[in-house]
Amino acid sequence: MPTGDRRVLLVGALGAVVVLAVLFTLVGPTAVFETLAAADRRLVAVVVGFALVWLAAWGLMLRAVLASLSVEVPTHTAIVVYVGAVFANNVTPFGQAGGEPVAALLISKVSDCRYETGLAGIASVDVLNVVPSLSLVFVGVGYYATTAAVGDRLVTAVTSAVVVIGTVVAVLALAWRYREALVDRLPAVIAPIVGRVTRGRSDPDTLEDGLSERLERFFADVERVGTDRRQLSVVVGLSLVGWLAQAAALTAAFAAMGQPIPPHVVVFAIPLANLAGATPLPGGLGGIEAAYVALLVPTTGVAAATVTAAVLVFRGATYWMPVVLGGVVTAAFGVSAVRAD
Numbered sequence: 001m002p003t004g005d006r007r008v009l010l011v012g013a014l015g016a017v018v019v020l021a022v023l024f025t026l027v028g029p030t031a032v033f034e035t036l037a038a039a040d041r042r043l044v045a046v047v048v049g050f051a052l053v054w055l056a057a058w059g060l061m062l063r064a065v066l067a068s069l070s071v072e073v074p075t076h077t078a079i080v081v082y083v084g085a086v087f088a089n090n091v092t093p094f095g096q097a098g099g100e101p102v103a104a105l106l107i108s109k110v111s112d113c114r115y116e117t118g119l120a121g122i123a124s125v126d127v128l129n130v131v132p133s134l135s136l137v138f139v140g141v142g143y144y145a146t147t148a149a150v151g152d153r154l155v156t157a158v159t160s161a162v163v164v165i166g167t168v169v170a171v172l173a174l175a176w177r178y179r180e181a182l183v184d185r186l187p188a189v190i191a192p193i194v195g196r197v198t199r200g201r202s203d204p205d206t207l208e209d210g211l212s213e214r215l216e217r218f219f220a221d222v223e224r225v226g227t228d229r230r231q232l233s234v235v236v237g238l239s240l241v242g243w244l245a246q247a248a249a250l251t252a253a254f255a256a257m258g259q260p261i262p263p264h265v266v267v268f269a270i271p272l273a274n275l276a277g278a279t280p281l282p283g284g285l286g287g288i289e290a291a292y293v294a295l296l297v298p299t300t301g302v303a304a305a306t307v308t309a310a311v312l313v314f315r316g317a318t319y320w321m322p323v324v325l326g327g328v329v330t331a332a333f334g335v336s337a338v339r340a341d
Helices: 003-027 029-037 041-068 075-091 096-111 115-128 130-147 152-177 179-197 204-227 229-256 263-278 287-300 304-332
Strands: none
Touching (some): 003 287, 003 304, 029 304, 041 096, 041 229, 075 096, 115 130, 229 263, 263 287, 287 304
């Protein structure tokens, strides 16, 4: 592993430890551990079960996207590959932005498709997941507003989500509109930089031509995904199933603590808290847990220690389980989660 990569991972891991330490200090570790010790083990198993449903649904989502790109992948392989993609997202900074290149390499290895096709596939999955998540946020918050006063913290969270997602959508729209200019000009900017980094081992002209071809194929693949309406409806439906499975998992986690919470709160809390995954922490570790606690304590009225315990069980199933399973997958296929050469 290159020294720079080790340094990035170390800094991110230390940041996650600091955030979690602060969270435990504020909430009270003794109360959290006592609540965890008293948790209903059968319901904890249910949390894991719903997490597996989520992984399966979004694995099938990836398979449907790849099918629109004429890349046929068996169902079980698509699910395994998606678990590997989640692993890559969870151990690299900035969530999907950091893990997508590794996920694309994994897709290309198991399907023999081009790297840029795999990148278009996993990027399309991540982008299309935004549609149901925004819908769930607005539906959940809208219903919550009819039952209770919407606090400043929730207003801030929703506003931040709209701003962040709106900015991302605007950037993607601009990139798509000016894709021809990007294909023409971006490689000329990147090739000399890569040439300097590799100390002359890569010929800038050859690299520029290769990058242009890859960008052209990438945008062509994205266009194929976007124009297949039948597959798009299937993909969005599977995305919704995955989000609802996560909501069911978090609901079961609270039930395991003996503290049921309203389903509509869970529905909007999950997409909002996941925005913390865009931080430089590995997979948002620490930041997402803190975001859940900050959102759920005022909106549910449940004690902070109970909320923290439930969130830890939920994150154990949706973060740590994919890390373990996905680590096995990426190791089996010989893909580095740190450097996708």
